[in-house]
Amino acid sequence: MQDWGTQKRVFAAIATAPILWLFTFFVIPLAVLWAYSFGRNVGLTEIDISGTFANYARAIEPLYIAIFGKSVAVAALTTFICLIVGFPVAIAITFAAPKWKPWLLLGIMLPFWTNLLIRTYALMTVLRGEGYANQSLGWLWNLSSNARVVLGLQPLGAWEPLHLLYNNFAVVLGLVYVHLPFMVLPLYAALDRLDRSLIEASLDLGAGHLRTLLTIVAPLAAPGIISGVVITFIPALGAYLTPDLLGGTDSQMIANVIERQFKRANDWPFGSALSFILMYATFIMIAWQASRERKLKREEA
Amino acid sequence: MDKMSLLRESIMGRRSLLQGLGAAAIGISITGGLAACSKGEEKKSASGEEPKLNFYNWDTYIGETTLDDFKQAAGIEVNMSLFATNDELFAKLRAGNPGFDVIVPSNDFVERMVKADMLMPLDHAKIPNFKNAAPAFTDVPYDPKRAYSMPYTWLVLGIGYRKSKMKGPIDSWKVLFDSDEYKGRIALLSEAGDLFRLSAKYKGHSVNGLNKDIIAEIEAMLKKQKANVKAFHEDNGQDLLLSGEVDVVLEYNGDIAQIMKEDPDIDFVVPKEGSQFNSDNLAIPKGAPHPENAHAFINYLLDAEAGKKISETILYPTPNAAAKALMPDDYKNNPVIFPPAAILAKCEYASYNAELQPLYEEAFTRIRAD
Numbered sequence: 001m002q003d004w005g006t007q008k009r010v011f012a013a014i015a016t017a018p019i020l021w022l023f024t025f026f027v028i029p030l031a032v033l034w035a036y037s038f039g040r041n042v043g044l045t046e047i048d049i050s051g052t053f054a055n056y057a058r059a060i061e062p063l064y065i066a067i068f069g070k071s072v073a074v075a076a077l078t079t080f081i082c083l084i085v086g087f088p089v090a091i092a093i094t095f096a097a098p099k100w101k102p103w104l105l106l107g108i109m110l111p112f113w114t115n116l117l118i119r120t121y122a123l124m125t126v127l128r129g130e131g132y133a134n135q136s137l138g139w140l141w142n143l144s145s146n147a148r149v150v151l152g153l154q155p156l157g158a159w160e161p162l163h164l165l166y167n168n169f170a171v172v173l174g175l176v177y178v179h180l181p182f183m184v185l186p187l188y189a190a191l192d193r194l195d196r197s198l199i200e201a202s203l204d205l206g207a208g209h210l211r212t213l214l215t216i217v218a219p220l221a222a223p224g225i226i227s228g229v230v231i232t233f234i235p236a237l238g239a240y241l242t243p244d245l246l247g248g249t250d251s252q253m254i255a256n257v258i259e260r261q262f263k264r265a266n267d268w269p270f271g272s273a274l275s276f277i278l279m280y281a282t283f284i285m286i287a288w289q290a291s292r293e294r295k296l297k298r299e300e301a
Numbered sequence: 302m303d304k305m306s307l308l309r310e311s312i313m314g315r316r317s318l319l320q321g322l323g324a325a326a327i328g329i330s331i332t333g334g335l336a337a338c339s340k341g342e343e344k345k346s347a348s349g350e351e352p353k354l355n356f357y358n359w360d361t362y363i364g365e366t367t368l369d370d371f372k373q374a375a376g377i378e379v380n381m382s383l384f385a386t387n388d389e390l391f392a393k394l395r396a397g398n399p400g401f402d403v404i405v406p407s408n409d410f411v412e413r414m415v416k417a418d419m420l421m422p423l424d425h426a427k428i429p430n431f432k433n434a435a436p437a438f439t440d441v442p443y444d445p446k447r448a449y450s451m452p453y454t455w456l457v458l459g460i461g462y463r464k465s466k467m468k469g470p471i472d473s474w475k476v477l478f479d480s481d482e483y484k485g486r487i488a489l490l491s492e493a494g495d496l497f498r499l500s501a502k503y504k505g506h507s508v509n510g511l512n513k514d515i516i517a518e519i520e521a522m523l524k525k526q527k528a529n530v531k532a533f534h535e536d537n538g539q540d541l542l543l544s545g546e547v548d549v550v551l552e553y554n555g556d557i558a559q560i561m562k563e564d565p566d567i568d569f570v571v572p573k574e575g576s577q578f579n580s581d582n583l584a585i586p587k588g589a590p591h592p593e594n595a596h597a598f599i600n601y602l603l604d605a606e607a608g609k610k611i612s613e614t615i616l617y618p619t620p621n622a623a624a625k626a627l628m629p630d631d632y633k634n635n636p637v638i639f640p641p642a643a644i645l646a647k648c649e650y651a652s653y654n655a656e657l658q659p660l661y662e663e664a665f666t667r668i669r670a671d
Binding site (some may be wrong): 128244260266 | 665
C-alpha cells in the first residue's frame with residue numbers, strides 16, 4: 001500500500017472537496033455554536049458573545065445533571081439490550097450459509113430505508129392501547145379464557161390492555177429497535193474476520209459452547225463490541241424524537257431539553273452550552289474507544 | 302369531508318411532526334430554488350414587479366384551488382413553501398429574509414417579529430378587503446390597528462373529550478390540571494407557555510398576569526398532577542383522543558372539530574374559567590422581494606369567496622365575516638368551531654413576554670424531570 005505522503009498531489013485532489021465540505025458545513029457551524037455557548041441573549045435575535053461561563057454554570061445545576069444522568073442511564077440500558085440481542089444475531093449471520101448472508105445483512109439494514117419518524121409512528125400504532133400488540137394479546141387472552149370454559153374452569157376476567165406506550169419502557173424499546181443495526185453490523189464485521197479454527201480448537205479441547213463464547217469469541221470480537229457499544233450509545237444518548245413521541249410525562253432526555261432551548265425558550269446560548277457538554281462527553285467516549293483499541297492492538301502484538 | 306378524514310389518517314394536523322418533516326424538505330428545495338426564480342423571466346405584472354410571489358405557510362392551511370385561482374385572477378404565480386412551527390418560521394427569518402413575501406405567524410410571533418423589526422408595515426389602501434374582517438379582529442392587542450398583519454384564522458384552546466367516558470359535565474380546567482378523576486386518561490399540550498397560562502386562568506388570573514409566585518404555585522400543582530397525566534402531546538392530542546389512548550385532552554378547537562366528523566362520541570368545550578385565543582395572521586417580512594404582489598395576495602385571501610374556499614378546506618374558525626356568511630350552517634353554527642360568545646368574552650390573547658418565557662420553559666423542564 002502506498003503512503004499518502006508519496007502521492008501528495010493525488011491525495012490533495014481527492015481530499016480537498018470533502019475537507020472543504022467538512023469545514024464549511026461542520027466545523028464552522030459548530031464553532032459558531034461553541035461561541036454562542038459563551039454568550040447571552042440581547043433582545044430577541046441578537047446574541048452577545050461575552051465570554052461568560054453562566055450558561056455552563058446553569059447547565060451543571062442539579063436539575064440538568066439529573067437529566068444528563070437519566071439520559072446516560074437510558075442510553076446505557078439501550079446499548080446493553082442491543083448487545084445482548086445483537087450478539088446472537090451477529091453470530092447467526094456469521095455462521096449462516098454464504099448464499100444467505102447478503103439477504104440476512106439486507107434484512108438488518110432494511111429499516112434504514114424508512115425514515116426514523118415513520119418507523120416511530122408505526123411503532124406507536126403497534127404499542128398503543130388499542131394497537132396491534134394489545135389486540136393480539138387480548139385475542140390470546142380471550143382464547144385461553146374460552147379454553148378454560150371448555151375445560152370446565154372459571155373463565156378469566158375481562159382483558160385489560162397493557163400500558164405499552166407513553167412510558168420509559170416504550171422509550172427504551174423504541175431506542176433498541178432503532179439502534180439494533182448499529183450494534184449488529186460492527187459485531188458481524190468483527191465476528192466474520194474471526195479465525196474459526198480457534199473455535200474448533202476450543203471445542204475440541206473440551207471447552208463447552210458457553211465457555212468458548214465467553215473466553216474465546218468475546219475477547220477476539222472485543223474491537224467490534226467496543227465500536228458497537230460506542231456507535232449505539234452515542235446516538236442513543238442524543239435521542240430526541242423517540243422520547244418525544246413514545247415517552248410519558250417523565251421521559252424527557254437531554255436532547256429534548258436542548259431542542260426546547262433552541263425553539264420555544266429561544267435561549268440559544270444555554271442550548272449551545274448543553275449541546276457542548278454532551279459533545280465533550282461524546283469526545284471522551286471516542287477517545288476511550290481509541291485508546292482501548294490501541295491497547296488491544298498492543299496486546300496482540 | 303372525505304378529504305379531511307384522509308388527511309387525518311395520514312397523521313396530519315396543522316402542527317404535526319410528520320408534516321414538519323415534509324415541510325422541512327419542501328422548505329429546503331423551494332428556498333433553494335428561490336434565488337433561481339427571482340432571476341427568471343422579467344415579465345412584469347400590473348404591480349410593476351415580476352409576476353411571482355413566495356408564500357411561507359403552514360401545511361394544509363390554504364384552499365385547494367386558492368393559489369391557482371389567484372394566478373387566474375392576478376396573473377401572479379405563487380410559490381408556497383411550508384413550515385411546521387412558529388419557531389421554525391422565526392428561526393428562518395432571524396438571520397435575514399431568505400426571499401419570502403408573505404408569511405403566516407401566530408399572534409405572539411407577530412408581536413415578537415414586530416419587536417425584532419422583522420415585519421414590513423402594511424399599506425391598508427392596497428388591502429380594501431380588510432373590510433371583510435369581523436370587528437373583533439380589526440384592532441387586536443398584539444397588533445394595534447393591524448399595522449403589520451391581517452387576520453387569517455383564529456383558534457381557541459379547550460378540552461376535547463370522549464362523551465361516553467365522562468363521569469359528569471366537563472366545564473372546568475380542573476379535570477386537566479388539578480384532579481385525579483381521569484387518572485391516566487389525560488393528555489396535555491407540551492407547550493410550556495400555554496400550560497402555565499391556562500393553569501393561571503384556572504386559578505383566576507389573566508393569561509398575561511403571571512409572575513414568579515404564580516409560576517411556582519402552578520409548577521407545584523402540575524408536578525402533583527403529572528401522576529394523572531398520560532402524555533404531553535406535540536399538538537397531536539386529537540389523534541390520542543380519536544384512537545382511544547386518552548379521554549380528555551388539551552387541544553385547539555379546530556383540531557377537535559376535524560375529528561368530531563369521524564367520531565360522534567367526541568366533544569369539545571372551552572372551560573368556564575375562560576381560555577387563550579391564538580390567531581394566525583398574514584404578514585410581509587422585511588426584505589420581501591415582491592411587496593406589491595404580497596399586498597395583492599393578502600387582499601385576495603381576505604376576499605369573501607376566496608376565504609370561503611379556504612375555510613371549506615381547513616375548517617378552522619375564520620375571522621372573515623363575509624366569508625363566514627357564505628359558509629354552510631354546519632360550519633357557521635358549529636359550537637366547537639365558534640364557541641358561544643359569553644365564553645369567548647373570557648378568553649384572551651397571550652402577549653409575548655421575553656422575561657417569563659424562559660421561566661415557563663425551565664419550570665416545565667423541572668416538572669418533566671420530577
